[in-house]
Amino acid sequence: MSSNPLRIQELLDLCIAFLSESPADLLSCSLVARCWVNAAQSERFRTPHPISVRSRSEPDRVARKFCNALSKSPRLGHHVRELSMGNWPTLILNLDPVIFTHLHTLRFIIKNVSLSYDLYRPLLSLPTLRTLHLDTSSRFSASVKFLALCPTIRHLDLSCREDYEESQADPAFSLSEKPAFIRLMSLQLAISGGEDPMQHNINQAALYPLDISELKALSIWGSSMIRWDSLPQAAQESIRIVDSNFWLGKLDLSPFKSLTVLRLGMIQGGSAESDVRCTLASISPSNPIQIVVLGLSNGLLRYNKEECAQIDRILLSLASGGVRVELEFHLETRGAEEKVRDWFPTITVENKFHLVYRSYGMRIRELLSSL
Structure with a gap:
């Protein structure tokens, strides 16, 4: 073991881990000793302090x-693993000389x-x-x-707009007819509405x-215009997680031969409760x-209580059969239980459920880690 306490690896690791959420303190660590520079910079730039992407114009x-x-x-680009950027052409052009050797996630x-x-x-x-x-x-x-x-890329989270009939042909992106070459493991798709969507x-x-x-x-969010039954058979048989945050119809689960995790988000109002009930009832032994x-709104006040009572009984039956049932909130609501x-x-009386809190961004990552 080194006689110089600044060179003790365990001490260095503890300091860097303890100060990992403070960019200013990590900068101070890089000035402690030459042997601390790489560790401090690596932690500081690995996942940069959250950069706001709310502004689409000014950084x-x-x-x-x-x-x-x-x-x-x-050279600091060697440390960067994740990068979040808005629509800021000037700043992105400034990154041209940066050498990213380990960057695996872009937002x-x-x-x-x-x-x-x-x-880009x-x-x-x-x-x-x-x-x-x-x-x-x-x-x-x-x-x-x-x-x-x-x-x-292997994991894609895409939020975009509905297509119109006339927007399908886009000459700016003409691609030759070749086999698809981006093999995805996970896909999150959110399509916002518009006039006369197709x-x-x-x-x-x-x-x-x-x-x-x-x-x-x-994972599919927010559009009633997506045809679930258009999934190719190979995908239906390989998918292990299905997640829909805005449920607008009963899902036929029979084609999903390997389905391990099913997440259904219940929106308030409409027929969401009925669609969730029908989907859950179709699960065979x-x-x-x-x-x-079951993703729940934090209010719960506008749910159809009669439908929820039926969902309650179905969930109990699933839990009694060995299925883990999670009731999910996105905020730690007072009195949620x-x-x-x-x-x-x-x-609840049978204590057959797990109350969990997840942010929207963590949902798929946590569910994937459960596989």
Whole structure:
């Protein structure tokens, strides 16, 4: 063991871990001794202090400071594992000299993908990139074609706009007819509505260049225009997690031969409770489902109590058969368990459920880790 306490690896690891949430303290650590520089910089730039992506035009102070630091010292790019950026062309251009050797996760807000092809190519084509979160105002078909820039991603979170009939043909993204080459393991898809939207297939042709034949997790939010039955058979048989946050119809679970985790989000009002009940009731004893998650609104006040009573009995039956039942909130609501007892009394009395809190961003990652 070194006689110099500054060179004791255990001490260094403890200090860096304790101060990992404080960029200012990590900077101070890098000035303690030469042997502390690499460890402090690695922790500081591994997952940069959260950069606001709310502004689609002007970069915030943290983003500008971070990008300036990287552009002045391009070698710091070796430490970066995750990067969150808004629609800020100037700052992104400043990152051109930075060498990202370990970057695996990107989060972008891009207003118009048709105008951003060349700007984002250097970052999206990195061979280490595995996860992409893309929030865009562009249409679904254009957004999917834009993904040809990132052939190595395995996990995609895409938020885009509904297609119109006339927007399907986009000459800016003409691709040759080749086999799909982006093999996804998980897909989160959120499509916001518009005037006269068209129905969206999620088959191989509509998703080119994405290959979903070996998909493990599928999450769909917010559109009644997505045809679940358009999934290719290979994807239906490989998917182990199905997640829908805005449920607008009963889902036929019979094609999902390997389904292990089912998450259904109950929105307030409409027929969501009935659709959830019908979907849960269709689960057969031979189904391999191990976890059922019911995502609940924090209010619970507008739910159909009669439908909830029926859901309660179905959940108890599933739990008695060995299925783990989770009732999920997105905020730690005061008295959440008491509210659950009112709406789902049977499963509560039998103590057959698990009350969990998850943020929207953590949902799929946590569920994937359960596999």
